[in-house]
Amino acid sequence: MKAWRIENDDGIDALKLTDVDIGDPGPGEVRFRVKASSINRRDFNTVRAPSARDTPLPRIPNSDAAGEVVAVGDGVREFKPGDRVASCFFKRWQGERMRASIMASALGGAEEGMLSEEAILPETALVPLPEHLTWVEAGTLTCAGVTAWNALVEQGGLKAGDTVLVMGTGGVSIFALQLSKIMGARVIATSKSDEKLERARNMGADETINYVDTPNWEKAVLDLTDGEGVDQIVEVGGAGTLQKSIDAVGFGGHIGLIGVLTQGEINPLPLLGKSIRLTGIYVGSREMFRNMNAAISANALKPVIDRTFSFGDARAAFNAMGEDQHFGKIVIVDED
Ligand SMILES: NC(=O)c1ccc[n+]([C@@H]2O[C@H](COP(=O)([O-])OP(=O)(O)OC[C@H]3O[C@@H](n4cnc5c(N)ncnc54)[C@H](OP(=O)(O)O)[C@@H]3O)[C@@H](O)[C@H]2O)c1
Structure with missing residues:
Protein backbone atom coordinates (compact mmCIF):
# COMPACT_ATOMS: atom_id res chain seq x y z
CA MET A 1 0.00 0.00 0.00
CA LYS A 2 1.32 3.43 -0.91
CA ALA A 3 1.01 6.62 1.12
CA TRP A 4 2.40 10.14 0.77
CA ARG A 5 4.47 11.11 3.80
CA ILE A 6 5.96 14.30 5.18
CA GLU A 7 9.45 13.38 6.32
CA ASN A 8 11.10 16.77 6.95
CA ASP A 9 10.66 20.55 6.78
CA ASP A 10 11.68 20.79 3.11
CA GLY A 11 8.16 21.51 1.86
CA ILE A 12 5.92 20.23 -0.89
CA ASP A 13 8.68 18.92 -3.17
CA ALA A 14 9.94 16.72 -0.34
CA LEU A 15 6.60 14.91 0.09
CA LYS A 16 7.50 11.25 -0.42
CA LEU A 17 5.46 8.38 -1.85
CA THR A 18 6.34 5.38 0.33
CA ASP A 19 5.25 1.80 0.98
CA VAL A 20 3.30 1.51 4.22
CA ASP A 21 1.91 -1.60 5.91
CA ILE A 22 -1.23 -0.77 7.88
CA GLY A 23 -2.15 -4.37 8.74
CA ASP A 24 -5.63 -5.68 9.41
CA PRO A 25 -8.38 -3.78 11.22
CA GLY A 26 -8.46 -4.55 14.96
CA PRO A 27 -11.60 -4.80 17.09
CA GLY A 28 -13.94 -1.89 16.34
CA GLU A 29 -11.83 -0.77 13.37
CA VAL A 30 -12.60 -0.37 9.68
CA ARG A 31 -10.18 -0.61 6.76
CA PHE A 32 -11.20 1.39 3.72
CA ARG A 33 -9.91 2.23 0.25
CA VAL A 34 -9.40 6.00 0.04
CA LYS A 35 -10.96 7.29 -3.18
CA ALA A 36 -10.66 11.05 -2.66
CA SER A 37 -8.93 13.39 -0.22
CA SER A 38 -9.31 17.15 -0.49
CA ILE A 39 -6.67 19.63 0.66
CA ASN A 40 -7.37 22.18 3.36
CA ARG A 41 -5.26 25.25 4.06
CA ARG A 42 -4.14 23.52 7.25
CA ASP A 43 -2.89 20.49 5.28
CA PHE A 44 -0.99 22.82 2.95
CA ASN A 45 0.60 24.57 5.95
CA THR A 46 1.45 21.23 7.57
CA VAL A 47 3.19 19.93 4.44
CA ARG A 48 5.13 23.16 4.02
CA ALA A 49 6.34 23.51 7.62
CA PRO A 50 5.46 20.50 9.82
CA SER A 51 7.74 21.55 12.70
CA ALA A 52 5.94 24.87 13.07
CA ARG A 53 2.81 22.86 13.88
CA ASP A 54 4.64 20.31 16.11
CA THR A 55 3.72 17.57 13.64
CA PRO A 56 5.37 14.25 14.49
CA LEU A 57 7.44 12.95 11.55
CA PRO A 58 7.12 11.00 9.40
CA ARG A 59 3.43 11.81 9.00
CA ILE A 60 0.80 11.09 6.34
CA PRO A 61 -0.97 14.44 5.71
CA ASN A 62 -4.66 15.33 5.12
CA SER A 63 -7.72 14.97 7.33
CA ASP A 64 -10.22 14.39 4.54
CA ALA A 65 -11.10 11.03 3.02
CA ALA A 66 -14.01 9.51 1.20
CA GLY A 67 -13.62 5.80 0.65
CA GLU A 68 -15.05 2.32 0.33
CA VAL A 69 -14.92 -0.15 3.22
CA VAL A 70 -12.83 -3.23 2.39
CA ALA A 71 -12.67 -5.01 5.76
CA VAL A 72 -14.03 -4.64 9.29
CA GLY A 73 -12.65 -5.86 12.64
CA ASP A 74 -14.50 -7.74 15.36
CA GLY A 75 -17.45 -5.95 16.86
CA VAL A 76 -17.94 -3.39 14.08
CA ARG A 77 -21.67 -2.82 13.85
CA GLU A 78 -22.24 0.26 11.67
CA PHE A 79 -20.26 -0.59 8.54
CA LYS A 80 -19.64 -3.54 6.22
CA PRO A 81 -17.44 -4.06 3.11
CA GLY A 82 -18.70 -1.98 0.18
CA ASP A 83 -20.09 0.86 2.34
CA ARG A 84 -19.15 4.44 1.41
CA VAL A 85 -17.62 6.36 4.31
CA ALA A 86 -15.89 9.64 5.20
CA SER A 87 -13.24 10.24 7.84
CA CYS A 88 -14.03 12.49 10.82
CA PHE A 89 -11.44 15.23 11.39
CA PHE A 90 -10.92 14.11 15.01
CA LYS A 91 -10.42 10.42 15.67
CA ARG A 92 -12.05 10.85 19.08
CA TRP A 93 -14.85 13.46 19.03
CA GLN A 94 -18.32 12.01 19.11
CA GLY A 95 -20.29 15.04 20.28
CA GLU A 96 -19.24 15.85 23.82
CA ARG A 97 -17.56 19.08 24.91
CA MET A 98 -14.11 19.59 23.35
CA ARG A 99 -11.20 18.54 25.54
CA ALA A 100 -7.43 18.22 25.18
CA SER A 101 -7.49 14.49 24.43
CA ILE A 102 -9.91 15.10 21.54
CA MET A 103 -7.82 17.98 20.20
CA ALA A 104 -4.83 15.60 20.21
CA SER A 105 -6.62 13.24 17.81
CA ALA A 106 -6.66 15.29 14.59
CA LEU A 107 -6.00 13.30 11.42
CA GLY A 108 -3.01 14.48 9.42
CA GLY A 109 -1.60 16.15 12.54
CA ALA A 110 -1.24 14.31 15.85
CA GLU A 111 -2.63 11.19 14.10
CA GLU A 112 -1.80 9.72 10.69
CA GLY A 113 -3.67 11.36 7.83
CA MET A 114 -5.62 10.14 4.84
CA LEU A 115 -3.34 10.71 1.83
CA SER A 116 -2.87 6.98 1.34
CA GLU A 117 -4.34 4.26 -0.82
CA GLU A 118 -6.00 2.66 2.20
CA ALA A 119 -6.50 3.62 5.84
CA ILE A 120 -7.77 2.16 9.10
CA LEU A 121 -9.95 4.13 11.54
CA PRO A 122 -12.22 3.20 14.44
CA GLU A 123 -15.80 2.94 13.20
CA THR A 124 -16.53 5.80 15.60
CA ALA A 125 -14.31 8.05 13.43
CA LEU A 126 -16.31 7.41 10.25
CA VAL A 127 -19.67 8.58 8.92
CA PRO A 128 -21.73 7.28 5.98
CA LEU A 129 -21.66 9.41 2.84
CA PRO A 130 -24.66 11.24 1.41
CA GLU A 131 -25.77 8.95 -1.41
CA HIS A 132 -25.94 11.58 -4.15
CA LEU A 133 -22.29 12.61 -3.86
CA THR A 134 -19.46 11.37 -6.08
CA TRP A 135 -16.23 10.26 -4.42
CA VAL A 136 -14.61 13.58 -5.33
CA GLU A 137 -17.45 15.61 -3.84
CA ALA A 138 -17.59 13.46 -0.72
CA GLY A 139 -13.85 13.88 -0.21
CA THR A 140 -14.37 17.57 0.65
CA LEU A 141 -16.70 17.28 3.65
CA THR A 142 -14.49 16.29 6.61
CA CYS A 143 -12.82 19.61 7.41
CA ALA A 144 -14.17 22.52 5.35
CA ILE A 281 -14.32 26.90 15.99
CA TYR A 282 -12.16 23.84 15.46
CA VAL A 283 -13.86 21.79 12.76
CA GLY A 284 -16.52 19.73 14.55
CA SER A 285 -17.63 16.43 16.03
CA ARG A 286 -18.90 13.24 14.42
CA GLU A 287 -22.42 14.17 15.52
CA MET A 288 -22.13 17.54 13.75
CA PHE A 289 -20.84 15.75 10.63
CA ARG A 290 -23.92 13.51 10.65
CA ASN A 291 -26.20 16.53 11.13
CA MET A 292 -24.55 18.30 8.19
CA ASN A 293 -24.83 15.22 5.97
CA ALA A 294 -28.56 15.04 6.68
CA ALA A 295 -28.92 18.66 5.52
CA ILE A 296 -26.72 18.03 2.47
CA SER A 297 -28.79 14.98 1.51
CA ALA A 298 -32.15 16.66 2.06
CA ASN A 299 -31.10 19.57 -0.18
CA ALA A 300 -29.03 17.59 -2.73
CA LEU A 301 -26.17 20.03 -2.03
CA LYS A 302 -23.14 19.45 -4.27
CA PRO A 303 -19.74 20.64 -2.98
CA VAL A 304 -17.86 22.92 -5.37
CA ILE A 305 -14.73 21.36 -6.86
CA ASP A 306 -12.08 23.69 -8.24
CA ARG A 307 -9.68 21.08 -9.60
CA THR A 308 -8.79 17.42 -9.17
CA PHE A 309 -5.36 15.78 -9.25
CA SER A 310 -4.44 12.10 -9.42
CA PHE A 311 -2.99 10.40 -6.33
CA GLY A 312 0.42 10.21 -7.99
CA ASP A 313 0.29 13.96 -8.64
CA ALA A 314 -0.33 14.97 -5.01
CA ARG A 315 2.56 17.45 -4.95
CA ALA A 316 0.96 19.38 -7.84
CA ALA A 317 -2.28 19.56 -5.86
CA PHE A 318 -0.51 21.21 -2.90
CA ASN A 319 1.29 23.59 -5.28
CA ALA A 320 -2.10 24.53 -6.78
CA MET A 321 -3.35 25.57 -3.34
CA GLY A 322 -0.21 27.68 -2.97
CA GLU A 323 -1.21 29.66 -6.07
CA ASP A 324 -4.28 30.85 -4.10
CA GLN A 325 -6.49 31.08 -7.20
CA HIS A 326 -8.91 28.30 -6.32
CA PHE A 327 -12.66 28.60 -5.82
CA GLY A 328 -13.98 25.85 -3.54
CA LYS A 329 -12.01 22.66 -3.12
CA ILE A 330 -8.89 21.05 -4.58
CA VAL A 331 -9.15 17.25 -4.44
CA ILE A 332 -6.69 14.38 -4.84
CA VAL A 333 -8.44 11.42 -6.45
CA ASP A 334 -7.57 7.72 -6.48
CA GLU A 335 -10.66 6.00 -7.88
CA ASP A 336 -9.01 2.93 -9.53
N1 LIG B 1 -10.58 26.39 12.79
C1 LIG B 1 -10.92 25.43 11.95
O1 LIG B 1 -11.52 24.42 12.30
C2 LIG B 1 -10.55 25.58 10.53
C3 LIG B 1 -11.02 24.67 9.58
C4 LIG B 1 -10.74 24.90 8.23
C5 LIG B 1 -9.98 25.99 7.88
N2 LIG B 1 -9.50 26.83 8.83
C6 LIG B 1 -8.75 28.04 8.48
O2 LIG B 1 -9.64 28.85 7.74
C7 LIG B 1 -8.91 29.53 6.72
C8 LIG B 1 -9.50 29.15 5.37
O3 LIG B 1 -9.28 27.77 5.16
P1 LIG B 1 -9.63 27.10 3.75
O4 LIG B 1 -9.20 25.69 3.84
O5 LIG B 1 -11.00 27.43 3.35
O6 LIG B 1 -8.57 27.88 2.84
P2 LIG B 1 -8.56 28.18 1.30
O7 LIG B 1 -9.41 27.20 0.56
O8 LIG B 1 -7.15 28.30 0.92
O9 LIG B 1 -9.27 29.61 1.20
C9 LIG B 1 -8.59 30.79 1.50
C10 LIG B 1 -9.35 31.93 0.85
O10 LIG B 1 -9.49 32.96 1.81
C11 LIG B 1 -9.68 34.16 1.13
N3 LIG B 1 -8.93 35.23 1.81
C12 LIG B 1 -7.60 35.35 1.94
N4 LIG B 1 -7.29 36.49 2.60
C13 LIG B 1 -8.48 37.09 2.87
C14 LIG B 1 -8.85 38.31 3.49
N5 LIG B 1 -7.94 39.14 3.99
N6 LIG B 1 -10.15 38.60 3.58
C15 LIG B 1 -11.10 37.77 3.09
N7 LIG B 1 -10.81 36.61 2.48
C16 LIG B 1 -9.52 36.28 2.37
C17 LIG B 1 -9.23 33.98 -0.31
O11 LIG B 1 -10.40 34.02 -1.13
P3 LIG B 1 -10.50 34.97 -2.42
O12 LIG B 1 -9.48 34.45 -3.40
O13 LIG B 1 -11.90 34.83 -2.91
O14 LIG B 1 -10.19 36.36 -1.96
C18 LIG B 1 -8.62 32.57 -0.28
O15 LIG B 1 -8.84 31.86 -1.47
C19 LIG B 1 -7.45 29.12 6.93
O16 LIG B 1 -6.80 30.03 7.79
C20 LIG B 1 -7.56 27.78 7.61
O17 LIG B 1 -6.41 27.45 8.34
C21 LIG B 1 -9.76 26.64 10.14
Whole structure:
Protein backbone atom coordinates (compact mmCIF):
# COMPACT_ATOMS: atom_id res chain seq x y z
CA MET A 1 0.00 0.00 0.00
CA LYS A 2 1.32 3.43 -0.91
CA ALA A 3 1.01 6.62 1.12
CA TRP A 4 2.40 10.14 0.77
CA ARG A 5 4.47 11.11 3.80
CA ILE A 6 5.96 14.30 5.18
CA GLU A 7 9.45 13.38 6.32
CA ASN A 8 11.10 16.77 6.95
CA ASP A 9 10.66 20.55 6.78
CA ASP A 10 11.68 20.79 3.11
CA GLY A 11 8.16 21.51 1.86
CA ILE A 12 5.92 20.23 -0.89
CA ASP A 13 8.68 18.92 -3.17
CA ALA A 14 9.94 16.72 -0.34
CA LEU A 15 6.60 14.91 0.09
CA LYS A 16 7.50 11.25 -0.42
CA LEU A 17 5.46 8.38 -1.85
CA THR A 18 6.34 5.38 0.33
CA ASP A 19 5.25 1.80 0.98
CA VAL A 20 3.30 1.51 4.22
CA ASP A 21 1.91 -1.60 5.91
CA ILE A 22 -1.23 -0.77 7.88
CA GLY A 23 -2.15 -4.37 8.74
CA ASP A 24 -5.63 -5.68 9.41
CA PRO A 25 -8.38 -3.78 11.22
CA GLY A 26 -8.46 -4.55 14.96
CA PRO A 27 -11.60 -4.80 17.09
CA GLY A 28 -13.94 -1.89 16.34
CA GLU A 29 -11.83 -0.77 13.37
CA VAL A 30 -12.60 -0.37 9.68
CA ARG A 31 -10.18 -0.61 6.76
CA PHE A 32 -11.20 1.39 3.72
CA ARG A 33 -9.91 2.23 0.25
CA VAL A 34 -9.40 6.00 0.04
CA LYS A 35 -10.96 7.29 -3.18
CA ALA A 36 -10.66 11.05 -2.66
CA SER A 37 -8.93 13.39 -0.22
CA SER A 38 -9.31 17.15 -0.49
CA ILE A 39 -6.67 19.63 0.66
CA ASN A 40 -7.37 22.18 3.36
CA ARG A 41 -5.26 25.25 4.06
CA ARG A 42 -4.14 23.52 7.25
CA ASP A 43 -2.89 20.49 5.28
CA PHE A 44 -0.99 22.82 2.95
CA ASN A 45 0.60 24.57 5.95
CA THR A 46 1.45 21.23 7.57
CA VAL A 47 3.19 19.93 4.44
CA ARG A 48 5.13 23.16 4.02
CA ALA A 49 6.34 23.51 7.62
CA PRO A 50 5.46 20.50 9.82
CA SER A 51 7.74 21.55 12.70
CA ALA A 52 5.94 24.87 13.07
CA ARG A 53 2.81 22.86 13.88
CA ASP A 54 4.64 20.31 16.11
CA THR A 55 3.72 17.57 13.64
CA PRO A 56 5.37 14.25 14.49
CA LEU A 57 7.44 12.95 11.55
CA PRO A 58 7.12 11.00 9.40
CA ARG A 59 3.43 11.81 9.00
CA ILE A 60 0.80 11.09 6.34
CA PRO A 61 -0.97 14.44 5.71
CA ASN A 62 -4.66 15.33 5.12
CA SER A 63 -7.72 14.97 7.33
CA ASP A 64 -10.22 14.39 4.54
CA ALA A 65 -11.10 11.03 3.02
CA ALA A 66 -14.01 9.51 1.20
CA GLY A 67 -13.62 5.80 0.65
CA GLU A 68 -15.05 2.32 0.33
CA VAL A 69 -14.92 -0.15 3.22
CA VAL A 70 -12.83 -3.23 2.39
CA ALA A 71 -12.67 -5.01 5.76
CA VAL A 72 -14.03 -4.64 9.29
CA GLY A 73 -12.65 -5.86 12.64
CA ASP A 74 -14.50 -7.74 15.36
CA GLY A 75 -17.45 -5.95 16.86
CA VAL A 76 -17.94 -3.39 14.08
CA ARG A 77 -21.67 -2.82 13.85
CA GLU A 78 -22.24 0.26 11.67
CA PHE A 79 -20.26 -0.59 8.54
CA LYS A 80 -19.64 -3.54 6.22
CA PRO A 81 -17.44 -4.06 3.11
CA GLY A 82 -18.70 -1.98 0.18
CA ASP A 83 -20.09 0.86 2.34
CA ARG A 84 -19.15 4.44 1.41
CA VAL A 85 -17.62 6.36 4.31
CA ALA A 86 -15.89 9.64 5.20
CA SER A 87 -13.24 10.24 7.84
CA CYS A 88 -14.03 12.49 10.82
CA PHE A 89 -11.44 15.23 11.39
CA PHE A 90 -10.92 14.11 15.01
CA LYS A 91 -10.42 10.42 15.67
CA ARG A 92 -12.05 10.85 19.08
CA TRP A 93 -14.85 13.46 19.03
CA GLN A 94 -18.32 12.01 19.11
CA GLY A 95 -20.29 15.04 20.28
CA GLU A 96 -19.24 15.85 23.82
CA ARG A 97 -17.56 19.08 24.91
CA MET A 98 -14.11 19.59 23.35
CA ARG A 99 -11.20 18.54 25.54
CA ALA A 100 -7.43 18.22 25.18
CA SER A 101 -7.49 14.49 24.43
CA ILE A 102 -9.91 15.10 21.54
CA MET A 103 -7.82 17.98 20.20
CA ALA A 104 -4.83 15.60 20.21
CA SER A 105 -6.62 13.24 17.81
CA ALA A 106 -6.66 15.29 14.59
CA LEU A 107 -6.00 13.30 11.42
CA GLY A 108 -3.01 14.48 9.42
CA GLY A 109 -1.60 16.15 12.54
CA ALA A 110 -1.24 14.31 15.85
CA GLU A 111 -2.63 11.19 14.10
CA GLU A 112 -1.80 9.72 10.69
CA GLY A 113 -3.67 11.36 7.83
CA MET A 114 -5.62 10.14 4.84
CA LEU A 115 -3.34 10.71 1.83
CA SER A 116 -2.87 6.98 1.34
CA GLU A 117 -4.34 4.26 -0.82
CA GLU A 118 -6.00 2.66 2.20
CA ALA A 119 -6.50 3.62 5.84
CA ILE A 120 -7.77 2.16 9.10
CA LEU A 121 -9.95 4.13 11.54
CA PRO A 122 -12.22 3.20 14.44
CA GLU A 123 -15.80 2.94 13.20
CA THR A 124 -16.53 5.80 15.60
CA ALA A 125 -14.31 8.05 13.43
CA LEU A 126 -16.31 7.41 10.25
CA VAL A 127 -19.67 8.58 8.92
CA PRO A 128 -21.73 7.28 5.98
CA LEU A 129 -21.66 9.41 2.84
CA PRO A 130 -24.66 11.24 1.41
CA GLU A 131 -25.77 8.95 -1.41
CA HIS A 132 -25.94 11.58 -4.15
CA LEU A 133 -22.29 12.61 -3.86
CA THR A 134 -19.46 11.37 -6.08
CA TRP A 135 -16.23 10.26 -4.42
CA VAL A 136 -14.61 13.58 -5.33
CA GLU A 137 -17.45 15.61 -3.84
CA ALA A 138 -17.59 13.46 -0.72
CA GLY A 139 -13.85 13.88 -0.21
CA THR A 140 -14.37 17.57 0.65
CA LEU A 141 -16.70 17.28 3.65
CA THR A 142 -14.49 16.29 6.61
CA CYS A 143 -12.82 19.61 7.41
CA ALA A 144 -14.17 22.52 5.35
CA GLY A 145 -17.78 21.33 5.30
CA VAL A 146 -18.03 20.46 8.99
CA THR A 147 -16.22 23.68 9.99
CA ALA A 148 -18.70 25.87 8.12
CA TRP A 149 -21.65 23.86 9.45
CA ASN A 150 -20.40 24.02 13.05
CA ALA A 151 -19.85 27.80 12.88
CA LEU A 152 -23.16 28.65 11.25
CA VAL A 153 -25.61 26.10 12.58
CA GLU A 154 -24.29 24.32 15.67
CA GLN A 155 -22.74 27.40 17.33
CA GLY A 156 -24.38 30.23 15.41
CA GLY A 157 -27.94 28.90 15.48
CA LEU A 158 -28.53 30.05 11.89
CA LYS A 159 -32.15 30.53 10.92
CA ALA A 160 -34.06 31.45 7.79
CA GLY A 161 -33.96 35.16 7.10
CA ASP A 162 -30.59 35.72 8.83
CA THR A 163 -27.88 37.60 6.93
CA VAL A 164 -24.48 35.88 6.76
CA LEU A 165 -21.12 37.32 5.71
CA VAL A 166 -18.77 34.81 4.10
CA MET A 167 -15.18 35.91 3.54
CA GLY A 168 -13.30 34.83 0.41
CA THR A 169 -14.08 31.89 -1.84
CA GLY A 170 -11.91 29.10 -0.42
CA GLY A 171 -13.07 25.72 0.83
CA VAL A 172 -14.70 26.77 4.11
CA SER A 173 -16.29 29.93 2.70
CA ILE A 174 -17.93 28.27 -0.31
CA PHE A 175 -19.41 25.63 1.98
CA ALA A 176 -20.60 28.48 4.23
CA LEU A 177 -22.28 30.13 1.23
CA GLN A 178 -24.00 26.91 0.16
CA LEU A 179 -25.10 25.91 3.67
CA SER A 180 -26.40 29.42 4.37
CA LYS A 181 -28.52 29.31 1.20
CA ILE A 182 -30.06 25.90 1.96
CA MET A 183 -30.86 27.21 5.46
CA GLY A 184 -32.77 30.14 3.93
CA ALA A 185 -30.29 32.90 4.79
CA ARG A 186 -29.25 36.00 2.85
CA VAL A 187 -25.54 35.95 1.98
CA ILE A 188 -23.00 38.72 1.50
CA ALA A 189 -19.76 37.33 0.03
CA THR A 190 -16.34 38.95 -0.28
CA SER A 191 -13.36 38.12 -2.50
CA LYS A 192 -10.23 39.68 -3.95
CA SER A 193 -11.49 38.72 -7.43
CA ASP A 194 -14.49 40.11 -9.36
CA GLU A 195 -14.62 36.94 -11.41
CA LYS A 196 -14.93 34.83 -8.26
CA LEU A 197 -17.61 37.20 -6.96
CA GLU A 198 -19.60 36.66 -10.13
CA ARG A 199 -19.36 32.90 -9.58
CA ALA A 200 -20.50 33.43 -5.97
CA ARG A 201 -23.53 35.41 -7.22
CA ASN A 202 -24.31 32.61 -9.68
CA MET A 203 -24.34 30.24 -6.70
CA GLY A 204 -26.83 32.39 -4.82
CA ALA A 205 -24.80 35.07 -3.03
CA ASP A 206 -27.21 38.00 -2.68
CA GLU A 207 -24.56 40.75 -2.49
CA THR A 208 -20.82 40.78 -3.07
CA ILE A 209 -17.90 43.03 -2.11
CA ASN A 210 -14.37 43.05 -3.53
CA TYR A 211 -12.26 43.45 -0.37
CA VAL A 212 -9.27 44.77 -2.35
CA ASP A 213 -11.21 47.47 -4.20
CA THR A 214 -13.19 48.21 -1.03
CA PRO A 215 -10.70 47.95 1.84
CA ASN A 216 -13.31 49.37 4.23
CA TRP A 217 -15.61 46.47 3.40
CA GLU A 218 -17.11 46.55 6.89
CA LYS A 219 -18.74 49.89 5.99
CA ALA A 220 -20.10 48.37 2.77
CA VAL A 221 -21.59 45.54 4.84
CA LEU A 222 -23.27 48.08 7.14
CA ASP A 223 -24.62 49.94 4.07
CA LEU A 224 -26.08 46.70 2.74
CA THR A 225 -27.81 45.98 6.05
CA ASP A 226 -29.36 49.41 6.76
CA GLY A 227 -26.61 50.08 9.31
CA GLU A 228 -27.60 47.04 11.40
CA GLY A 229 -24.76 44.67 10.50
CA VAL A 230 -25.03 40.97 9.68
CA ASP A 231 -26.30 38.21 11.97
CA GLN A 232 -23.32 35.95 11.43
CA ILE A 233 -19.78 36.02 10.08
CA VAL A 234 -17.72 33.01 9.07
CA GLU A 235 -14.37 34.57 10.00
CA VAL A 236 -11.56 32.94 8.01
CA GLY A 237 -9.27 35.98 7.94
CA GLY A 238 -8.21 35.95 11.59
CA ALA A 239 -6.50 38.75 13.49
CA GLY A 240 -6.07 41.03 10.45
CA THR A 241 -9.78 41.05 9.60
CA LEU A 242 -11.45 40.45 12.97
CA GLN A 243 -11.70 44.13 13.93
CA LYS A 244 -13.59 44.83 10.71
CA SER A 245 -15.77 41.80 11.33
CA ILE A 246 -16.57 43.12 14.81
CA ASP A 247 -17.71 46.35 13.10
CA ALA A 248 -19.68 44.49 10.41
CA VAL A 249 -21.62 42.14 12.70
CA GLY A 250 -24.86 43.33 14.27
CA PHE A 251 -25.65 43.72 17.96
CA GLY A 252 -26.04 40.24 19.48
CA GLY A 253 -24.64 38.69 16.30
CA HIS A 254 -22.29 35.72 16.04
CA ILE A 255 -18.73 35.51 14.73
CA GLY A 256 -17.37 32.00 14.18
CA LEU A 257 -13.60 32.48 14.47
CA ILE A 258 -12.09 29.95 12.11
CA GLY A 259 -9.12 31.18 10.14
CA VAL A 260 -5.65 32.49 10.62
CA LEU A 261 -4.93 33.89 7.16
CA THR A 262 -3.92 37.40 8.35
CA GLN A 263 -2.18 39.09 11.28
CA GLY A 264 -3.23 42.17 13.29
CA GLU A 265 -4.19 43.73 16.62
CA ILE A 266 -7.65 43.48 18.20
CA ASN A 267 -9.53 45.84 20.50
CA PRO A 268 -12.01 43.56 22.31
CA LEU A 269 -14.17 46.36 23.77
CA PRO A 270 -16.79 46.46 20.98
CA LEU A 271 -17.43 42.76 21.65
CA LEU A 272 -18.97 43.79 24.96
CA GLY A 273 -20.58 46.98 23.69
CA LYS A 274 -22.42 45.08 20.96
CA SER A 275 -23.02 41.86 22.96
CA ILE A 276 -21.31 39.95 20.17
CA ARG A 277 -20.93 36.19 20.49
CA LEU A 278 -17.42 35.18 19.38
CA THR A 279 -16.86 31.41 19.16
CA GLY A 280 -13.59 29.63 18.52
CA ILE A 281 -14.32 26.90 15.99
CA TYR A 282 -12.16 23.84 15.46
CA VAL A 283 -13.86 21.79 12.76
CA GLY A 284 -16.52 19.73 14.55
CA SER A 285 -17.63 16.43 16.03
CA ARG A 286 -18.90 13.24 14.42
CA GLU A 287 -22.42 14.17 15.52
CA MET A 288 -22.13 17.54 13.75
CA PHE A 289 -20.84 15.75 10.63
CA ARG A 290 -23.92 13.51 10.65
CA ASN A 291 -26.20 16.53 11.13
CA MET A 292 -24.55 18.30 8.19
CA ASN A 293 -24.83 15.22 5.97
CA ALA A 294 -28.56 15.04 6.68
CA ALA A 295 -28.92 18.66 5.52
CA ILE A 296 -26.72 18.03 2.47
CA SER A 297 -28.79 14.98 1.51
CA ALA A 298 -32.15 16.66 2.06
CA ASN A 299 -31.10 19.57 -0.18
CA ALA A 300 -29.03 17.59 -2.73
CA LEU A 301 -26.17 20.03 -2.03
CA LYS A 302 -23.14 19.45 -4.27
CA PRO A 303 -19.74 20.64 -2.98
CA VAL A 304 -17.86 22.92 -5.37
CA ILE A 305 -14.73 21.36 -6.86
CA ASP A 306 -12.08 23.69 -8.24
CA ARG A 307 -9.68 21.08 -9.60
CA THR A 308 -8.79 17.42 -9.17
CA PHE A 309 -5.36 15.78 -9.25
CA SER A 310 -4.44 12.10 -9.42
CA PHE A 311 -2.99 10.40 -6.33
CA GLY A 312 0.42 10.21 -7.99
CA ASP A 313 0.29 13.96 -8.64
CA ALA A 314 -0.33 14.97 -5.01
CA ARG A 315 2.56 17.45 -4.95
CA ALA A 316 0.96 19.38 -7.84
CA ALA A 317 -2.28 19.56 -5.86
CA PHE A 318 -0.51 21.21 -2.90
CA ASN A 319 1.29 23.59 -5.28
CA ALA A 320 -2.10 24.53 -6.78
CA MET A 321 -3.35 25.57 -3.34
CA GLY A 322 -0.21 27.68 -2.97
CA GLU A 323 -1.21 29.66 -6.07
CA ASP A 324 -4.28 30.85 -4.10
CA GLN A 325 -6.49 31.08 -7.20
CA HIS A 326 -8.91 28.30 -6.32
CA PHE A 327 -12.66 28.60 -5.82
CA GLY A 328 -13.98 25.85 -3.54
CA LYS A 329 -12.01 22.66 -3.12
CA ILE A 330 -8.89 21.05 -4.58
CA VAL A 331 -9.15 17.25 -4.44
CA ILE A 332 -6.69 14.38 -4.84
CA VAL A 333 -8.44 11.42 -6.45
CA ASP A 334 -7.57 7.72 -6.48
CA GLU A 335 -10.66 6.00 -7.88
CA ASP A 336 -9.01 2.93 -9.53
N1 LIG B 1 -10.58 26.39 12.79
C1 LIG B 1 -10.92 25.43 11.95
O1 LIG B 1 -11.52 24.42 12.30
C2 LIG B 1 -10.55 25.58 10.53
C3 LIG B 1 -11.02 24.67 9.58
C4 LIG B 1 -10.74 24.90 8.23
C5 LIG B 1 -9.98 25.99 7.88
N2 LIG B 1 -9.50 26.83 8.83
C6 LIG B 1 -8.75 28.04 8.48
O2 LIG B 1 -9.64 28.85 7.74
C7 LIG B 1 -8.91 29.53 6.72
C8 LIG B 1 -9.50 29.15 5.37
O3 LIG B 1 -9.28 27.77 5.16
P1 LIG B 1 -9.63 27.10 3.75
O4 LIG B 1 -9.20 25.69 3.84
O5 LIG B 1 -11.00 27.43 3.35
O6 LIG B 1 -8.57 27.88 2.84
P2 LIG B 1 -8.56 28.18 1.30
O7 LIG B 1 -9.41 27.20 0.56
O8 LIG B 1 -7.15 28.30 0.92
O9 LIG B 1 -9.27 29.61 1.20
C9 LIG B 1 -8.59 30.79 1.50
C10 LIG B 1 -9.35 31.93 0.85
O10 LIG B 1 -9.49 32.96 1.81
C11 LIG B 1 -9.68 34.16 1.13
N3 LIG B 1 -8.93 35.23 1.81
C12 LIG B 1 -7.60 35.35 1.94
N4 LIG B 1 -7.29 36.49 2.60
C13 LIG B 1 -8.48 37.09 2.87
C14 LIG B 1 -8.85 38.31 3.49
N5 LIG B 1 -7.94 39.14 3.99
N6 LIG B 1 -10.15 38.60 3.58
C15 LIG B 1 -11.10 37.77 3.09
N7 LIG B 1 -10.81 36.61 2.48
C16 LIG B 1 -9.52 36.28 2.37
C17 LIG B 1 -9.23 33.98 -0.31
O11 LIG B 1 -10.40 34.02 -1.13
P3 LIG B 1 -10.50 34.97 -2.42
O12 LIG B 1 -9.48 34.45 -3.40
O13 LIG B 1 -11.90 34.83 -2.91
O14 LIG B 1 -10.19 36.36 -1.96
C18 LIG B 1 -8.62 32.57 -0.28
O15 LIG B 1 -8.84 31.86 -1.47
C19 LIG B 1 -7.45 29.12 6.93
O16 LIG B 1 -6.80 30.03 7.79
C20 LIG B 1 -7.56 27.78 7.61
O17 LIG B 1 -6.41 27.45 8.34
C21 LIG B 1 -9.76 26.64 10.14
